[in-house]
Amino acid sequence: MRIIRAFSFLLTLLLVAAVAFLFVAWRSEIPVDEQAASAAHPPELVAKGAQLAAVGNCIACHTVPGKPAFSGGLAVPTPFGTIHSTNITPDPETGIGHWSEAAFERAMREGVDRDGNHLYPAFPYDHFTWVTPEDNKALYAFLMTRQPVKAETPDNSLTFPLEFRPLLAGWKLLFFRKGQLQPDPGQSAEWNRGRYLSEGLGHCGACHTPRNSLGAEDVERHFAGGEAEGWQAYAIDENSKAPVPWDAESLAFYLRNGWHELHGVSRGPMAEVTGNLSLLPDSDIAAISIYVASLMGEPSPERLQKAEQLRAQFGGGRIIQASDSQTPPAPAASDHPGAAIYQAACATCHESGRQQPFGGLNFALSTAVHAPNPQNVVNVTLFGLPPADGKASAVMPGFAAMLTDRQIADLLAYMREQFSDEAAWQDLEAQVANTRSGKYHVAVRPSDGIERAPHNVGAKEE
Amino acid sequence: MAISLKVNGEDKRIDADPATPLLYVLRDDLALNGAKYGCGLGQCGSCMVVVNGEAVLSCMTPVMLMEGREITTVEGLGTIEEPGPLQQAFIEMQAAQCGYCIPGMMMSAHALLRRNANPSDEDIRQALGTNLCRCGTHMRIMAAIRRAGELMQAAGLPAAGEGRTG
Numbered sequence: 001m002r003i004i005r006a007f008s009f010l011l012t013l014l015l016v017a018a019v020a021f022l023f024v025a026w027r028s029e030i031p032v033d034e035q036a037a038s039a040a041h042p043p044e045l046v047a048k049g050a051q052l053a054a055v056g057n058c059i060a061c062h063t064v065p066g067k068p069a070f071s072g073g074l075a076v077p078t079p080f081g082t083i084h085s086t087n088i089t090p091d092p093e094t095g096i097g098h099w100s101e102a103a104f105e106r107a108m109r110e111g112v113d114r115d116g117n118h119l120y121p122a123f124p125y126d127h128f129t130w131v132t133p134e135d136n137k138a139l140y141a142f143l144m145t146r147q148p149v150k151a152e153t154p155d156n157s158l159t160f161p162l163e164f165r166p167l168l169a170g171w172k173l174l175f176f177r178k179g180q181l182q183p184d185p186g187q188s189a190e191w192n193r194g195r196y197l198s199e200g201l202g203h204c205g206a207c208h209t210p211r212n213s214l215g216a217e218d219v220e221r222h223f224a225g226g227e228a229e230g231w232q233a234y235a236i237d238e239n240s241k242a243p244v245p246w247d248a249e250s251l252a253f254y255l256r257n258g259w260h261e262l263h264g265v266s267r268g269p270m271a272e273v274t275g276n277l278s279l280l281p282d283s284d285i286a287a288i289s290i291y292v293a294s295l296m297g298e299p300s301p302e303r304l305q306k307a308e309q310l311r312a313q314f315g316g317g318r319i320i321q322a323s324d325s326q327t328p329p330a331p332a333a334s335d336h337p338g339a340a341i342y343q344a345a346c347a348t349c350h351e352s353g354r355q356q357p358f359g360g361l362n363f364a365l366s367t368a369v370h371a372p373n374p375q376n377v378v379n380v381t382l383f384g385l386p387p388a389d390g391k392a393s394a395v396m397p398g399f400a401a402m403l404t405d406r407q408i409a410d411l412l413a414y415m416r417e418q419f420s421d422e423a424a425w426q427d428l429e430a431q432v433a434n435t436r437s438g439k440y441h442v443a444v445r446p447s448d449g450i451e452r453a454p455h456n457v458g459a460k461e462e
Numbered sequence: 463m464a465i466s467l468k469v470n471g472e473d474k475r476i477d478a479d480p481a482t483p484l485l486y487v488l489r490d491d492l493a494l495n496g497a498k499y500g501c502g503l504g505q506c507g508s509c510m511v512v513v514n515g516e517a518v519l520s521c522m523t524p525v526m527l528m529e530g531r532e533i534t535t536v537e538g539l540g541t542i543e544e545p546g547p548l549q550q551a552f553i554e555m556q557a558a559q560c561g562y563c564i565p566g567m568m569m570s571a572h573a574l575l576r577r578n579a580n581p582s583d584e585d586i587r588q589a590l591g592t593n594l595c596r597c598g599t600h601m602r603i604m605a606a607i608r609r610a611g612e613l614m615q616a617a618g619l620p621a622a623g624e625g626r627t628g
């Protein structure tokens with residue numbers, strides 16, 4: 001009898017908890033708006049929305065390379081399974097053609113779709129919640145005036161029980177704070193603008209902040225370095241390993257042009273970001289740079305002194321000298337097994353003195369060679385920097401066909417030793433092997449925009 | 463240092479500094495002048511050869527890494543009397559203007575056709591993305607590669623020149 005009573009008590013408790021949870025989790029449907037896709041929007045608003053969509057880099061996730069822009073379907077690998085981005089063109093059946101502005105605003109602010117389903121935080125609403133209503137209005141106007149594309153979003157494949165979306169309400173309780181960003185009165189208007197763009201729509205932290213085991217950004221380690229599509233998103237706080245410390249000016253140049261003479265070219269997913277930012281006015285680029293540079297803090301005197309040397313050695317105004325067929329390669333600098341490979345395969349470009357972005361960056365300046373994890377330099381060594389189509393771009397051949405895993409490991413170990421004071425990388429050969437085989441998935445695309453690039457030219461897929 | 467190489471199916475021994483680019487060895491020591499020096503920086507593709515089935519830029523490949531690997535140059539695709547399918551197709555389509563880029567183009571195409579004898583235009587553009595042509599004969603090069611694929615399939619070859627070149 002006692003047991004039965006205890007049991008029924010427990011059952012009731014569970015039921016109450018479940019009902020309470022569903023109550024918290026439940027979101028209403030926002031009714032279909034038949035007119036949404038045909039409504040007119042003022043052209044200035046659409047133009048503003050185009051700029052904002054560029055800040056948000058919406059196209060990168062919501063487009064399968066080579067397919068129509070914003071039509072979704074990109075498979076986003078996460079530690080919890082694969083999520084597919086949705087179609088955000090105004091197609092009524094497969095896109096957001098029936099979404100009212102209120103429905104769009106709610107998705108941005110709360111991560112809930114028009115039907116009332118919770119969205120996975122792969123859609124960075126933890127950042128987008130800070131976007132102002134005026135900016136959401138412009139984004140909505142921009143998206144609703146795109147070409148509608150009929151494209152069904154493939155099903156997600158997530159580990160059990162994550163397909164059950166109400167669970168996301170629990171995640172949100174733990175990690176999601178809805179709200180507006182309050183300006184910091186102690187900082188300049190520019191700084192505040194930069195913070196709004198970087199932390200909100202720009203969602204820099206989605207890649208540059210490490211994530212915890214539940215996939216949420218570790219707020220204690222804001223901008224301390226994360227990962228995206230198989231690339232390291234470097235630390236952009238005081239842990240930055242850039243040999244010449246970034247400042248607002250160099251960051252602005254880099255974000256504006258996609259390269260900087262003392263830092264090299266943007267590549268991997270960052271190439272999409274700098275490509276997109278070309279739509280932004282200089283003032284916004286400057287604001288982002290001022291904000292991010294302020295988080296990197298003042299570099300130590302030793303770093304500054306080292307940077308001064310590097311600047312003198314590699315800064316502007318040097319003589320550009322191309323190699324020619326009569327110049328024999330210089331002898332290897334040491335008998336490290338990677339030295340001869342470096343000398344023959346790398347030094348011809350990387351020590352030629354040709355300027356960025358078309359010459360190879362001297363590795364004394366390279367964040368990749370100084371970074372704690374060698375993944376980016378592994379990626380570039382194997383797969384190179386594929387050329388853009390029909391326009392000048394940085395280009396580097398991949399060495400996958402020429403160098404074995406062991407040879408690449410030797411080469412990178414040599415570069416680490418030669419060009420940095422950092423500790424040697426561990427288990428390089430295995431890391432190279434896993435990157436080459438695709439066991440560790442890396443997306444490698446040409447630098448000239450997402451719509452043009454149907455191929456991942458990196459490791460074999462699947 | 464003495465190095466043994468396998469080039470176009472033949473064993474060769476050469477004496478060279480280990481860091482010498484493969485391109486110099488091919489041209490200066492082995493008199494295989496098909497591969498061309500364009501930039502020496504891995505940016506033009508005129509020095510392309512095939513190593514173990516994959517396209518490789520010989521201007522930046524240290525010869526010491528080539529021990530035990532199978533190298534194919536444009537000379538390995540056929541002879542004047544008996545041109546291979548790729549060579550035949552480039553002649554038929556008159557794909558060369560000055561011709562400087564063509565051996566490199568053919569070797570990139572060779573690596574592609576070994577994997578896929580029926581490539582789409584997109585596949586061809588992708589595979590030849592690092593091969594530059596200053597004369598602008600790209601459309602004919604594309605046509606020649608499509609034609610080579612047809613010739614190979616008609617001849618029942620599983621892939622371009624396999625067997626001959628490894």
Ligand code: FES
Pocket residue numbers: 498499500501502503504505506507508509510519520521522
């Ligand atoms: S000569 Fe080798 S790529 Fe130009």
Ligand code: FES
Pocket residue numbers: 557558559560561562563564594595596597598599
């Ligand atoms: S035919 Fe002259 S460079 Fe291509």
